[in-house]
Amino acid sequence: MTHTIASVHPLYLSAPAAVDLVRRKGLKHCIAAIADNIHADFLRWNDFDKSARVANHSRDGVIELMPISDDTAYSFKYVNGHPKNTALGLSTVMAFGVLADVATGAPTLVSELTLTTAMRTAATSALAAKTLARPDSRVMALIGNGAQSEFQAIAFQHLVGITTLRLYDIDPAATAKLVANLAGSGLKLEVCASTREAVLGADIVTTVTADKTCATVLSADMLAPGMHINAVGGDCPGKTELTADVLHAAKVFVEFAPQSRIEGDIQQMPADFEVTELWEVFAGQKAGRDNAAQITVFDSVGFALEDYAALRFMHAAALEAGLGERLALIPALADPKNLFGTLLQQQGSPSRQPEAVLA
Amino acid sequence: MTHTIASVHPLYLSAPAAVDLVRRKGLKHCIAAIADNIHADFLRWNDFDKSARVANHSRDGVIELMPISDDTAYSFKYVNGHPKNTALGLSTVMAFGVLADVATGAPTLVSELTLTTAMRTAATSALAAKTLARPDSRVMALIGNGAQSEFQAIAFQHLVGITTLRLYDIDPAATAKLVANLAGSGLKLEVCASTREAVLGADIVTTVTADKTCATVLSADMLAPGMHINAVGGDCPGKTELTADVLHAAKVFVEFAPQSRIEGDIQQMPADFEVTELWEVFAGQKAGRDNAAQITVFDSVGFALEDYAALRFMHAAALEAGLGERLALIPALADPKNLFGTLLQQQGSPSRQPEAVLA
Numbered sequence: 001m002t003h004t005i006a007s008v009h010p011l012y013l014s015a016p017a018a019v020d021l022v023r024r025k026g027l028k029h030c031i032a033a034i035a036d037n038i039h040a041d042f043l044r045w046n047d048f049d050k051s052a053r054v055a056n057h058s059r060d061g062v063i064e065l066m067p068i069s070d071d072t073a074y075s076f077k078y079v080n081g082h083p084k085n086t087a088l089g090l091s092t093v094m095a096f097g098v099l100a101d102v103a104t105g106a107p108t109l110v111s112e113l114t115l116t117t118a119m120r121t122a123a124t125s126a127l128a129a130k131t132l133a134r135p136d137s138r139v140m141a142l143i144g145n146g147a148q149s150e151f152q153a154i155a156f157q158h159l160v161g162i163t164t165l166r167l168y169d170i171d172p173a174a175t176a177k178l179v180a181n182l183a184g185s186g187l188k189l190e191v192c193a194s195t196r197e198a199v200l201g202a203d204i205v206t207t208v209t210a211d212k213t214c215a216t217v218l219s220a221d222m223l224a225p226g227m228h229i230n231a232v233g234g235d236c237p238g239k240t241e242l243t244a245d246v247l248h249a250a251k252v253f254v255e256f257a258p259q260s261r262i263e264g265d266i267q268q269m270p271a272d273f274e275v276t277e278l279w280e281v282f283a284g285q286k287a288g289r290d291n292a293a294q295i296t297v298f299d300s301v302g303f304a305l306e307d308y309a310a311l312r313f314m315h316a317a318a319l320e321a322g323l324g325e326r327l328a329l330i331p332a333l334a335d336p337k338n339l340f341g342t343l344l345q346q347q348g349s350p351s352r353q354p355e356a357v358l359a
Numbered sequence: 360m361t362h363t364i365a366s367v368h369p370l371y372l373s374a375p376a377a378v379d380l381v382r383r384k385g386l387k388h389c390i391a392a393i394a395d396n397i398h399a400d401f402l403r404w405n406d407f408d409k410s411a412r413v414a415n416h417s418r419d420g421v422i423e424l425m426p427i428s429d430d431t432a433y434s435f436k437y438v439n440g441h442p443k444n445t446a447l448g449l450s451t452v453m454a455f456g457v458l459a460d461v462a463t464g465a466p467t468l469v470s471e472l473t474l475t476t477a478m479r480t481a482a483t484s485a486l487a488a489k490t491l492a493r494p495d496s497r498v499m500a501l502i503g504n505g506a507q508s509e510f511q512a513i514a515f516q517h518l519v520g521i522t523t524l525r526l527y528d529i530d531p532a533a534t535a536k537l538v539a540n541l542a543g544s545g546l547k548l549e550v551c552a553s554t555r556e557a558v559l560g561a562d563i564v565t566t567v568t569a570d571k572t573c574a575t576v577l578s579a580d581m582l583a584p585g586m587h588i589n590a591v592g593g594d595c596p597g598k599t600e601l602t603a604d605v606l607h608a609a610k611v612f613v614e615f616a617p618q619s620r621i622e623g624d625i626q627q628m629p630a631d632f633e634v635t636e637l638w639e640v641f642a643g644q645k646a647g648r649d650n651a652a653q654i655t656v657f658d659s660v661g662f663a664l665e666d667y668a669a670l671r672f673m674h675a676a677a678l679e680a681g682l683g684e685r686l687a688l689i690p691a692l693a694d695p696k697n698l699f700g701t702l703l704q705q706q707g708s709p710s711r712q713p714e715a716v717l718a
Contacts, residue, residue: 076437095689102422105421178699
C-alpha cells in the first residue's frame with residue numbers, strides 16, 4: 001500500500017460545518033445514529049485500550065484529554081470545564097477531537113466536539129435510560145437548563161419515549177431559552193419553581209448542572225420508588241450533584257468505573273461501593289433494574305469511547321455529505337526521511353536555497 | 360473582561376505556514392530561540408503540572424498525548440511513532456499541538472508540530488550538551504541520518520560549537536541526503552562505514568535512530584573517556600539504543616525521571632538507578648559533568664515542557680509575522696448557554712427553523 005501525500009491531511013470539520021451537517025440530517029437522526037454507534041462499541045468493550053482521562057486542574061476549571069483506541073482507530077477529545085466562563089460570554093464546555101489511523105498514526109479527522117459532545121452525552125444518557133428506566137417512563141424532570149439540556153430533551157423524547165418535561169434552573173432565563181428552543185418539539189414543557197417541585201411525579205430525573213462544587217442538587221427525600229436518575233453534571237473531582245444517601249438508596253451504573261470513582265458522584269463513596277458498568281448490562285452479563293420499585297442511578301461522567309463513537313459517525317456523515325475541508329497539519333513529504341528538505345524547497349519549485357535556511 | 364466571539368477561534372499554523380516562518384526567520388535563529396524558551400521554562404520546573412505522557416501502543420507503533428500546564432498556559436502534543444511508515448511513504452513521527460488559556464480553557468493555537476518537534480528536540484539536545492559536554496567538543500558522531508538528523512547538526516553547530524560531523528546510517532541513502540542538505544552549512548561532513556568508525560575520535564555521540572526494538576546502537580567498547588552521549592532515539596518502552604554497560608559507565612541525565620524510567624534507555628535499569636534531571640543542573644542544584652574524563656549521557660525521550668516552550672515561540676513568531684489563519688473549531692455563541700440555538704439559526708439570520716432541526 002502506498003500512501004498519497006493527501007492521505008496525511010485530515011478532514012477538518014469546523015463548528016459551522018458540524019452545525020450544517022446536523023441541520024441537514026436532523027438532530028434526532030444524529031443522536032440516534034450516535035447512540036447506535038455507542039451501543040455497538042460498548043458491546044465490544046474489551047477491544048479497546050482504555051484509560052482514565054488526563055486532567056490538568058486550575059483554580060477556575062479543568063482541561064482534559066480523553067484518548068482511546070482499538071486495533072484500527074484511535075481517538076482523543078480535548079475538553080475543558082470552566083463554570084465561570086458563561087459570565088465572560090464563553091461556553092462552560094468547549095471541545096474538539098481527532099480520529100487517527102492506528103496502523104500509521106496519521107490523523108484522519110480534526111473535528112469540533114462542542115456540539116458533538118452535547119449529542120453524544122444525550123445519546124449515552126438515553127441509551128442508559130432505555131435499559132435502566134421503567135419502560136413506561138413518560139415524565140422527566142430536567143434540572144439545569146443550560147447548553148446541554150435541549151439535547152437531553154430531544155434524545156429522551158425520541159429514544160426513551162418521554163412526552164413531558166418538568167424544568168428547573170437556578171437561572172430562569174436558561175429555562176425560558178429552553179422553552180423557546182423546544183416550542184416546536186411536541187414535548188409538553190412544565191416550568192417549575194424548584195428542583196423539589198420539578199422532581200414531583202417524574203419517572204426520570206436528569207441533572208445537568210455546571211457548578212464546580214459538591215452541590216446538593218438532589219437529595220434522598222426527593223426520590224420516589226422506581227425513579228431513574230440520569231446524573232450528567234457531576235463529572236470531575238469536587239463536582240457532584242447527588243447526596244450520598246441518594247447513591248445508597250439506589251442501584252448505581254457507570255461508564256468506566258476507574259474514571260467514575262475519581263470524577264463521578266460516586267467519588268463521595270468508599271472505593272468498594274458497588275457499581276455496575278453500563279456495557280455489562282448491554283452485553284447481558286449483569287442485570288439492569290431489578291424491579292419496578294428500585295431506584296436506578298446512571299452516574300455519567302462522559303467516557304472516551306462515546307467520543308470515539310460520535311467522531312466516527314460525524315466523519316462518515318461529513319464524507320458522505322461532502323462537508324469539511326483538508327487540513328495541512330502534517331507536512332506532506334516526497335521523501336519521509338527528508339523533513340529538512342521542506343525548508344530548502346520553494347513550494348512548487350525544486351530549487352534549493354540553503355543559504356536562506358542556514359543563515 | 361469580555362471575550363469577543365473571535366477569541367474562541369485559535370490561530371492555526373499549518374505545516375506549510377511553519378515552513379514559511381522558519382524560512383523567514385532562519386533555522387538556527389528558531390532553534391536558538393526555542394532553546395532559550397526551554398531553558399527559561401526548565402528553570403521554573405516546579406511551576407508546571409507535569410505528567411508522563413499517555414501512550415496507546417499498537418503492533419507497529421504508538422500514539423501519544425503530552426499535556427502540561429502552568430497557571431496561565433496549557434499545551435499538549437499529539438505524536439505518533441511508527442518506524443515502518445517510511446516504507447509506506449509516510450513519516451515515522453508526525454505531530455501537532457495545541458496551546459490553550461488556562462483561565463478559560465479556550466484553545467489559542469493549533470499548530471503543526473512535526474517540523475517544530477525536530478527543532479525543539481535538537482534545541483533540547485544542544486542545551487544539554489552545552490551544559491554536559493566538554494567545552495572543547497568540536498567533533499560529533501551522528502548515528503541515524505533520518506528526518507531529525509539535520510536539525511541536530513545545525514543545533515550543535517550553532518549552540519555547542521561542533522565543526523565536524525562523522526555520519527553513519529544503516530541506509531546509505533539517508534546519509535547521502537544529509538550530506539546534500541548540509542552542503543552549504545559550513546560543517547565538515549565525514550561519511551563512515553559503521554557506528555564504531557563514526558564514534559572514533561568523536562567528542563559527542565548523537566544517536567537518533569528509529570527502530571522500535573532494543574537495538575544495540577552503542578556499546579561500552581566504543582566509548583572514550585570524556586565523551587558526551589546524546590541518546591535521542593530510544594524513546595518508548597521496548598525501544599533503546601544504548602546497552603546497559605554504557606549507562607553503567609556514565610553519569611546519566613534525563614528530562615523528567617518518571618517518564619524516562621518508562622520510555623528512555625534507562626528502562627533497562629533498576630528503578631533506583633541514579634539519574635539527574637536536566638533542570639536541576641540548569642538551576643545549579645546538582646552538578647553536571649564532574650570531570651573532563653567522565654562519560655555523560657543525556658537519555659532524551661522528549662518531554663511536554665519542550666513542546667510548550669516551542670509552541671509559545673511559534674505562536675509569538677507567527678503572530679508577529681502575520682502568518683496563520685483562524686480556525687472555527689469552537690462554536691462562537693452569542694449566548695453561551697444557547698448551544699442548541701446554533702442549530703436553529705441560519706448563519707447571518709435570526710429566523711428560527713425548528714422544524715428542520717427537530718424533524
